[in-house]
Amino acid sequence: MRLFLFLILTTGITLAATPDPASVVVLYNKAIPESAKLAETYRAARSIPAENLVGLDLPKSDDISREDYDKGLVKPLRGIFDSKGWWKLGKNQENLTLPVQNQIRFIAVMRGVPLRIRNTSATPPPIDLQKPFEGRNEAAVDSELAAFGIQGLPTLGVVNNAYFKSEKPFAEAGMPFLVLVARIDAAKWETCERMIKDAVATEKTGLWGRAYVDIANKIPEGDQWLEGVAKANLSTGIPTVVDRFNDTLPTNYPMTDASLYYGWYEWNVNGPFLNPRFQFRPGAVAMHLHSFSAEQIRDPNKNWSAALLERGACCTIGNTYEPYLGITHYFDILHKRLLDGSTFAEAAYAAMPALSWQGVVFGDPLYRPFIHLDGSGEKQPGDNDYRALRMASLQWDSKPAELHDQLAKAVERTHSGVLAEALGLRYRAISLNDDAKKWFGVARENYTNTADKLRQEFNIISIDRAVGHKDLAIRELRDARTIYAAIPESQALTGWLNILDPPPPPPADPTKVPKIK
Structure with a gap:
């Protein structure tokens, strides 16, 4: 491959700025020893200050009630931000109390912290496509946490994400009232540790390999996101296998050297990922668009988020409850931000229209898979x-x-x-x-x-x-x-x-x- 190597010296690409480790809070569940251990593993891997470790006494289940979320998570977390002087609060034009200055830009949530906030009603109303938010206050914990500094937000429905479609690094976006929340969580503790290790290691070499884009031809909006991913890869030089048939890729499809996977639309993991021999390349970014892709994260053979991580992906996204297509992650925006050198958290939140809703980001929030697209980095x-x-x-x-x-x-x-x-x-x-x-x-x-x-x-x-x-x-x-x-x-x-x-x-x-x- 010596033919092209001389070009490395002539590309002139500017690399993305390294996020400040002091801008990251690492949140874990004090009631689970493994959660504290994982928090320290991540803290050390990213050289995050020890004072940024935050442990709270939380339920050991993946579900939490709205009351326990407010009293056991949000209230003490706000108190810690106050006592450590991490933020300065003020009022906005709607007279809401919110951060007007904030040293913290990312929260890394460790396995052990609950995943989902249950609906306050024991029998929530059935989903009504004509009135999608009526009676709906169930949500992903992480999506609520992203705006936890804003006091008095309604629990029903969604909150507009001010960072949606932003092309700026979050440090330059001027949005101290938000934090970008991603969780290191998977079916196994060992998988969580591997996710951290792979992210750090891949940043030394860059993420290289083949992409697979499985377009379902279900709904034009979602199909267009995936077409956008394929188009961006063609321009970037990432070889991409694109499947445009209505059926997803078949069982045991020979998906080798997979560093990127974007697909939709099946309820449970299928196709190439049922092959016991399949494994993503280290550092891989993989996601499958489905309303309940992160309905649970403990069984690697159900839904998608847990399944992709257990098969070697370094990061993914998901939805805990029905999100509706228009307010889930836009895959094309997420992918473009990654190619531009953004962190995974920045890319995911720039691609998510709403907060206080169902979206979850799994993986190291600081992970930047494509910072070596200029040809730099360690060669393998x-x-x-x-x-x-x-x-x-x-x-x-x-x-x-x-x-x-x-x-x-x-x-x-x-x-x-x-x-x-x-x-x-x-x-x-x-x-x-x-x-x-x-x-x-x-x-x-x-x-x-x-x-x-x-x-x-x-x-x-x-x-x-x-x-x-x-x-x-x-x-x-x-x-x-x-x-x-x-x-x-x-x-x-x-x-x-x-x-x-x-x-x-x-x-x-x-x-x-x-x-x-």
Whole structure:
């Protein structure tokens, strides 16, 4: 990959400023020893002052009542901010008491602090799409905490997020009445520790790898967010596999080298993540849009947030209760802010329209996965091809024909499967399907890993499926299933075959008497 390495010296990209560790409070549950231990692990990893550790006596369950939240969490936390002089309170035009100065910009919530605030009604009203907030005061603890300094806010419905769509670092946004809250929480304590370790380690090298975007074609608004992610990656030089079929990626789909995943819309984890061999790259950013993606965080085989973290993701987002699509995280904004060098907390809150609602941010709030998109950072052999793609994109993004020519020459010299597939994905993105198929074929030959070879079959078949060549796609799937039968990922071929060529229903059992309606 020496072809592109000289470009590192000529990009001129300005790196994002390092957040001040003293601007972070680490919140844990004093009633759970492991929570205190995790807090100290995070504090030490980020060199946060010891005085910024805050332990409160809280329920040991993931749910908390509104009364316990107000009395056991918000009231003592406000008292600590007062006593330590972290903020200065004043009045706004609506005569609300709120912080007008604030030294604290982030709160890192540790596992053990409750996740959800229950509705005050024992029998809350059913969700009414015409009156979405009527009787709804259940919420994510973290979303409430983001505005905990503002006294007298209503508990019903939502509060507008003033940082939504901001492009400024939070330190420059002039919003002392808000704090950005993210939690280091997962199904296992060990996973939480790994999330911290991976975030710190990845910032030394940068996050490199392949992206997978699974567009469900359900609702245009959500689909457009995911299209925005794919478009940003094309410009950035991140090779991105995009699936635009109504079904999500099939079980055991060969998702290798995954550093980014954005998808929707299934209730529980499925597809590639059911493969026991699957693991994200360290530092990976992964999320799946669903109303109840963080309904719970203890079972890694239910919902999405816990599942993605348990499979190696470093950070994700989720919703504790029904959030409604328009006021959940906008994936395209979140992704763009990350690419610009923002922390994960800044990116997530810039992408979230409402507070005092259902959104949760999981991961190190200070984590910046893309601060080395200029080619800086420690080099690792497994990143070389992905770094080369980025450098080529920086040099020739305005000249796509030259970019493709340079990549083709690099493939010929290096026999890189990664570069060949990336070139095929670029041609696919601009609908040059014959060129895309050619380079996917080259990638198949160049890869040594069988699962990577199989993904090229999917890349080719997806083109035939998309343009309506159903019979050809079925034949290709059957042929590939014979070739790749020995690996678990071949189950994904059966998944697509069952969609395109459904098996006949099982014959009737003559021993059973049919029910008469």
